[in-house]
Amino acid sequence: MAVDDIRRMRTIGFLAEGGAGKTSLAEALLYASGATTRLGRVDDSSSAFDFEPEEVRRKITLSTAFHTLSWKRHDFILVDPPGYANFLPETRYAMEAMAGAIFVGNPTGQLKVESERIWGWANDLHLARVVYLTRMDREEGSVEKALSQMSKVLDGKLVAIQVPIGSQANFRGVVDLLSMRALIFQGDNGAVQEQDIPTEVQGEVDEYREKLVEAVAEMSDDLLARYLEGEEISAQELKQGLREGVVSSRLFPVLFGSGLRVAGIQPLLDAAIDYLPSLAERPPLTGTHPKTHEPVERQPDPAAPFSARAFKTLDSPTGRLSVFCVYSGKIESDSTVYNSTRDVKERLGQLFHLDGKKQQPIASAQPGDIVAVAKLKETRTGDTLCDEKAPVIFPPLVDFAPVISFALGLKSRGDEEKIMTALHRLVEEDPALKMSRDPQTNEILISGVGQLHIEVVVEKLKRKYGVEVELKAPKVPYRETINGKAEAQGRLKKQTGGRGQFGDTWIKIEPLPRGKGFEFVDEIKGGAIPRQYIPSVEKGVVNALAKGFLAGYPLVDMRVSLYDGSYHEVDSSDLAFQIAGSLGVQNAIEKARPVILEPIMTIEVSVPEEYIGDITGDLNRRRGRLLSVDAKGHNQIIKAAVPMSEVLSYAPDLRSMTSGRGTFQMEFSHYEEVPHHLVEKIIQEAKQAQAEQQAR
Numbered sequence: 001m002a003v004d005d006i007r008r009m010r011t012i013g014f015l016a017e018g019g020a021g022k023t024s025l026a027e028a029l030l031y032a033s034g035a036t037t038r039l040g041r042v043d044d045s046s047s048a049f050d051f052e053p054e055e056v057r058r059k060i061t062l063s064t065a066f067h068t069l070s071w072k073r074h075d076f077i078l079v080d081p082p083g084y085a086n087f088l089p090e091t092r093y094a095m096e097a098m099a100g101a102i103f104v105g106n107p108t109g110q111l112k113v114e115s116e117r118i119w120g121w122a123n124d125l126h127l128a129r130v131v132y133l134t135r136m137d138r139e140e141g142s143v144e145k146a147l148s149q150m151s152k153v154l155d156g157k158l159v160a161i162q163v164p165i166g167s168q169a170n171f172r173g174v175v176d177l178l179s180m181r182a183l184i185f186q187g188d189n190g191a192v193q194e195q196d197i198p199t200e201v202q203g204e205v206d207e208y209r210e211k212l213v214e215a216v217a218e219m220s221d222d223l224l225a226r227y228l229e230g231e232e233i234s235a236q237e238l239k240q241g242l243r244e245g246v247v248s249s250r251l252f253p254v255l256f257g258s259g260l261r262v263a264g265i266q267p268l269l270d271a272a273i274d275y276l277p278s279l280a281e282r283p284p285l286t287g288t289h290p291k292t293h294e295p296v297e298r299q300p301d302p303a304a305p306f307s308a309r310a311f312k313t314l315d316s317p318t319g320r321l322s323v324f325c326v327y328s329g330k331i332e333s334d335s336t337v338y339n340s341t342r343d344v345k346e347r348l349g350q351l352f353h354l355d356g357k358k359q360q361p362i363a364s365a366q367p368g369d370i371v372a373v374a375k376l377k378e379t380r381t382g383d384t385l386c387d388e389k390a391p392v393i394f395p396p397l398v399d400f401a402p403v404i405s406f407a408l409g410l411k412s413r414g415d416e417e418k419i420m421t422a423l424h425r426l427v428e429e430d431p432a433l434k435m436s437r438d439p440q441t442n443e444i445l446i447s448g449v450g451q452l453h454i455e456v457v458v459e460k461l462k463r464k465y466g467v468e469v470e471l472k473a474p475k476v477p478y479r480e481t482i483n484g485k486a487e488a489q490g491r492l493k494k495q496t497g498g499r500g501q502f503g504d505t506w507i508k509i510e511p512l513p514r515g516k517g518f519e520f521v522d523e524i525k526g527g528a529i530p531r532q533y534i535p536s537v538e539k540g541v542v543n544a545l546a547k548g549f550l551a552g553y554p555l556v557d558m559r560v561s562l563y564d565g566s567y568h569e570v571d572s573s574d575l576a577f578q579i580a581g582s583l584g585v586q587n588a589i590e591k592a593r594p595v596i597l598e599p600i601m602t603i604e605v606s607v608p609e610e611y612i613g614d615i616t617g618d619l620n621r622r623r624g625r626l627l628s629v630d631a632k633g634h635n636q637i638i639k640a641a642v643p644m645s646e647v648l649s650y651a652p653d654l655r656s657m658t659s660g661r662g663t664f665q666m667e668f669s670h671y672e673e674v675p676h677h678l679v680e681k682i683i684q685e686a687k688q689a690q691a692e693q694q695a696r
């Protein structure tokens, strides 16, 4: 691929909830454009995008994959990320590389919460989108139903630019509302033939053409005035106005088809060219200068200084592969760039485009390109690469806090080092995976987005690095907090041999809303405590909060204010004030009604109708709160909020309750106060664990 004009490039992502049909649609685009000679399918494991063994086995996308194609003198790079909740960090990172996106829905208009979440991220990034409703061969629906359903949850103006002809087995074509011609599907490769509009859809066509013209006219005062005066708006003006609406993410055109049947695919390729922007039409990217910290802008222009961001790392059989998107300038194979995040130079070897797992060597890359390069020494996911003479650092990637943790049981002690090395490499690949040591038990902990995320990690450990581990029930990350306000003194006065230790603090504490964490406020006036000891007090407070009060769990969601105190010219020290701060906050907590918080998960259980009673009854016994029950195909989706401590081993329980027919997904939602009658039990268990630890 060698495009001289970057306006003829389309770097396009597929966005939607899990199982929507993104990968199937991407395969259809490859096939229809001639990039592949056979249609790859998720269901028979022949997709170029889902190639990792863990993906093939589950038939879902776990990791973003890429492919190039050419269509009508435009070069596309397709970006196919996951959609299931457990893998959304990967999706979010891939969105940094997209210049535009195809949002995948279906003609029923039903969308899951993951779709809503991804749509929200796309809004944050001002990402231009066309909406493609796939599964027309299967699902019953209509323009009216799809648009009204989707409009309930997606903010943004959806506007049909096609009306489907027939549905399900009888789905045969679409009417293009711009050209006002019917496009009838021909053969199996997504081609269409133009015909007159069939009379059966004429009414619907007139209705949605009118809505389309109106929506476009509203984009500009001039067009609106002419439209209101009844003047005809030309096809060219309509297309131009629509493009402006899409590029500025004010309009979202809706198309119909079927990825699996390769139906309505050429019109989608055309729409991607006509309406989605290249990177050149995207706003400049803002970063900061690494030395001066002044804001720096990078225009998506090949003539500008080079800048790029590594947004993905792959541990491939041939070594580590860094994938980056070029935002500005040009870069050639075998050149040296500057990693501004780490302040090191990196020598790039051969640059590649990725076609699934295949690497295609390229000589150079420019804005809009997604490029892979092997064996970078220092570069990690999220780092900025740039021209050393014009340095910039782009903002770091969004951090996803882990919500579920497991302790790793090792098959043999000697494996420990091997596992640590392997885990380090997996963490490099997957920033949402965190690894730590339990300070109490010294066990290796891995934390991630959900059960499935962690299970996949365990499989990869075995396949890629030959290490086997067992997952042990995650420990519940309880927290503590306070329900009331209090003030107290913390005073240390000791005479140790010669020199004494003196520190005296007055501390006020009050609760903050859930999720607000910890705030320290310095309200010392008139030098009651010298400046240099204020950080000492804060450090003492932080240490005390980390140790917990009731059961040893960290205290959160509170404001601690230091408002008075006293000191001694000779005997005061950093340490004395740390201890005084720690004592002060502990004395205050005692009076501020301390409580224990527990993590609450949202769980979505999918079961056949006959199990609803059993499942909801069981969730009830687990202190769950039912949120909704909705039909989805042949199954019912039960949604509930349930304390994490009650669902630590839900997977086997659900399996036995439903003879293996139920599935579930779980995600951290928020923290809530533990009911009174359970507090004592948690305190006792924590004490026992501490005692066992000390006995060891």
Ligand SMILES: Nc1nc2c(ncn2[C@@H]2O[C@H](COP(=O)(O)OP(=O)(O)OP(=O)(O)O)[C@@H](O)[C@H]2O)c(=O)[nH]1
Pocket (backbone or CB within 6 Å): 016, 017, 018, 019, 020, 021, 022, 023, 024, 025, 042, 043, 059, 060, 061, 062, 081, 082, 083, 084, 134, 135, 136, 137, 138, 257, 258, 259, 260, 261
């Ligand atoms: N009938 C029909 N089935 C489809 C269509 N598109 C996808 N499917 C099926 O839906 C299932 C999921 O399709 P995928 O393409 O893997 O969906 P996805 O959005 O990539 O899923 P994840 O990447 O795992 O989030 C597969 O069994 C597909 O065969 C379609 O247009 N019609």
Ligand SMILES: [Mg+2]
Pocket (backbone or CB within 6 Å): 022, 023, 024, 050, 060, 061, 080, 081, 082
């Ligand atoms: Mg997929």
